Amino acid sequence: MAMNGERVVFDGEHYQLPRPGGEGKALRLGTPPRPELPIYLATLGPRSLEYTGEVADGWLGTSFLPEHADIFLDHLRTGAAKSGRTLDDIDIQAGGVFEVSDDVDALLERYRPSLAFQLGAMGSAETNFYNAAYRRAGFEDAAREVQRLWVTGDKAAATAAVPDELVLGTNLIGDSAMVAERIRAYAAAGVDTLRLGVTGRTVSDRITNLEQAVDLVASATGSAGVSSS
Numbered sequence: 001m002a003m004n005g006e007r008v009v010f011d012g013e014h015y016q017l018p019r020p021g022g023e024g025k026a027l028r029l030g031t032p033p034r035p036e037l038p039i040y041l042a043t044l045g046p047r048s049l050e051y052t053g054e055v056a057d058g059w060l061g062t063s064f065l066p067e068h069a070d071i072f073l074d075h076l077r078t079g080a081a082k083s084g085r086t087l088d089d090i091d092i093q094a095g096g097v098f099e100v101s102d103d104v105d106a107l108l109e110r111y112r113p114s115l116a117f118q119l120g121a122m123g124s125a126e127t128n129f130y131n132a133a134y135r136r137a138g139f140e141d142a143a144r145e146v147q148r149l150w151v152t153g154d155k156a157a158a159t160a161a162v163p164d165e166l167v168l169g170t171n172l173i174g175d176s177a178m179v180a181e182r183i184r185a186y187a188a189a190g191v192d193t194l195r196l197g198v199t200g201r202t203v204s205d206r207i208t209n210l211e212q213a214v215d216l217v218a219s220a221t222g223s224a225g226v227s228s229s
Contacts, residue, residue: 005033040091044129046075053079058091058193063118063130065169066094066182066189068137073190087190094186095195096171098213100179107173108164115167116159119143120150139166172196176216183220 001008007026010017018024038057043049052059053076061072077087101107118130125147134143142163149158168174172182186194196213200206 002029003033003037004035005029040093044133049075050079052076053090054082056090058093061092061094063133063170064094065137066185066191067169069189071133071136091192092190093193093195094191096197097199098172098179098196098209099199100174100176100212102175104174104178108167111171111173112162112167113159115162115170116146116150116155119146119162120158125151134166139163142166180216180220183217187221
């Protein structure tokens with residue numbers, strides 16, 4: 001309704017706009033109508049993934065390991081079939097941090113803490129959609145252990161408990177050959193748009209790293225399509 005330039009009025013089972021008894025009024029967006037604007041959803045759970053496949057133009061994948069793409073794509077595919085579509089009708093976007101270095105150990109230690117935070121701190125001890133996604137990908141024991149340590153307050157031990165395989169699998173880091181291999185893995189898994197978080201202290205550094213990423217994508221897959229986040 002909003003993108004079509006209509007007043008936003010909704011009378012649903014759970015949500016009502018404007019709120020009953022309130023002072024709010026149904027408004028139109030102040031921007032020009034954009035009915036063709038594509039809608040992307042960043043979903044993780046099975047049911048929300050099916051909904052994404054059924055109605056969305058694209059999926060912004062997180063906690064994505066190309067080798068276990070089926071835990072996401074199978075649900076997207078099921079949802080797409082409900083509306084007479086296929087995965088070809090959905091822009092599948094996934095990726096991670098991009099950094100090339102021969103010092104792989106340093107890269108592992110640099111990016112391990114962010115995964116520990118995802119596994120341990122996103123959500124509650126009972127409900128953490130990121131943790132659940134990694135458990136479905138086969139990291140049941142590691143995911144639960146990292147979460148247990150984090151929740152009990154031992155963040156250093158939680159960080160140390162994140163497996164190297166998980167850090168390398170969810171990012172595009174390592175030497176040139178390792179990163180090229182990861183790029184090919186994402187392509188083989190069915191990812192349409194590779195989303196890269198390029199690093200660098202300055203804008204110039206980031207542009208240089210993005211140029212390096214484009215070159216690696218082109219050499220690894222024969223395509224130069226890169227989306228930088």
